[in-house]
Amino acid sequence: MSDEAPWLDDEEMAAWLPLIGLVMRLPGALDQSLRSDVGLSHFEYGVLAVLEQAEEQTMRMSDLAYLCNGSLSRLSHVARRLEDDGHLRRYACPTDGRSTLATLTDGGRELLKNAAPGHVRTVRSLIFDEFSRDEVRVLGDMAKRIVARIQTS
Amino acid sequence: MSDEAPWLDDEEMAAWLPLIGLVMRLPGALDQSLRSDVGLSHFEYGVLAVLEQAEEQTMRMSDLAYLCNGSLSRLSHVARRLEDDGHLRRYACPTDGRSTLATLTDGGRELLKNAAPGHVRTVRSLIFDEFSRDEVRVLGDMAKRIVARIQTS
DNA sequence: TCCAGTCTCTTGAACCTTCAATGAAAATGC
DNA sequence: GCATTTTCATTGAAGGTTCAAGAGACTGGA
Structure with missing residues (x-):
């Protein structure tokens, strides 16, 4: 120890x-470019992006919060706003009455489609244009080890 | 490109x-341990820690903001709270009427002294206990290169 | 079956950050 | 000199996050 x-x-x-x-600094930089491009924060973008990859583009709120690296409370507030804006929909889980499922709407899919190219350009210009293939692997590996420590602390 | x-x-x-x-996740983890230990956010801790290292434990607000990786507005609000709590003092710069100088008070120094050991333990357990000497150097180097890109973007 | 404990999620309040506007001082240009 | 622009910092409002509390649903043991 x-x-x-x-x-x-x-x-x-x-x-x-x-x-x-x-x-x-990185969260602010990602926020800024996404905000000016499509009016989303990076966390909101992440919520939609994770949903898009999910089975049926649908996921339980707690699983979504975990994959988005945020608290359930934070996700709940954000999901309400995204729902108000028509980017996702929530409904009770049919098999577990405690759970809520969130699913991407057509509007959310559309928004994501508009947001992705600019966001990828930002990410490339900040990270992947800087590093070699090997360095990228090392960086990801180190980040993963730190995240593991955070989660078990 | x-x-x-x-x-x-x-x-x-x-x-x-x-x-x-x-x-x-890292900012939240650092916040949590500092908050429960001494009631400071990691950003507030950073402000005091940077001041402590400064000449005369005094620094211009904009320089402080830059070194703390935050906006001047954010620092201004935080400095008001820290000043209200007696951890630092602000006064007009004698040589440039636009500038404000912030200086650590005895109370702020005391608080920092109480906060540091626990904070260092947290940082060690999350980062430095995980990596070899060489890995630490590589990690710091990569972080520096990304920050440089963020700042010139 | 009952019920205490746990899990899932939402909510409102407190707090913090961001953003845009403002003011004051210094630097610049004419 | 004087007007303009730039720099430095603060402020209030708007918006987002955290925290603690609470409602509803499941679980397991008595």
Whole structure:
């Protein structure tokens, strides 16, 4: 464990500061381009994008929240707005009365189709244009290991 | 540039999803431990920590905002709250009437001293306990390259 | 069957961030 | 000098997130 080592040494700090910069700045950068392109936040885009990949383009709220890296409460508020705007629909799960299923509407699919190209350009220009194939794999692998630690903490 | 390539291929997606997971989950994880320990958000902690490292523990608001990876407006609101709570003080810059200088108070220094050990433990357990020395350097380097792209985009 | 405990989701309030507008001071250009 | 533009910071409103509470539905053991 990490019970000793009161502070970060220089090498650690030299990695920590950029990492914090990344996690604090990337969401804003993604928000900004999606917001100006199609009026969605990155989280809203993620909700629609995850739904599109799902079986029947339908998913339980809790599963959706997990895959979107957000709390159920956050998703619930966002889903209400997306529903008001006609991008998704919610209905009671027929087999488990506690659950709510969310499904993509035609309008939501359309919006996603309009949003995707610009979003991909943004992601490429910020990430994938910078790194080699090997680096991308290493980066993804490291991110996965950190996420695993966050989830079990 | 990235004008072609309509969507991410499997390898890219396999890196992108964990990276998004990281940037969406890490701030919340840091917030949570700092909030329960000393009642600070990670951004507030960052403001105090950056100030502590500064000359005279004093810094111009815009420089502080930049180093804290936040907007000036965000910093201004946060600084008002931190000032109300006695953790920092603001005063007009004597040499440039447009600028405001923020300085750490004794109370802020004390709070930081109480917050740091727990925060470092959190950071170590999420990041540095997972990676080798070499990996840490690679991770920091990659983060730095992405931040550079965000800033010039 | 009953009921206490758990799971799923929503809600409203508190809080925080963003955005646009504003004001004041300094720099620039004529 | 004077007007214009730019820089620095704050503010209030609008909108989003978090947190705690609560309603409804399932589960398992008595």
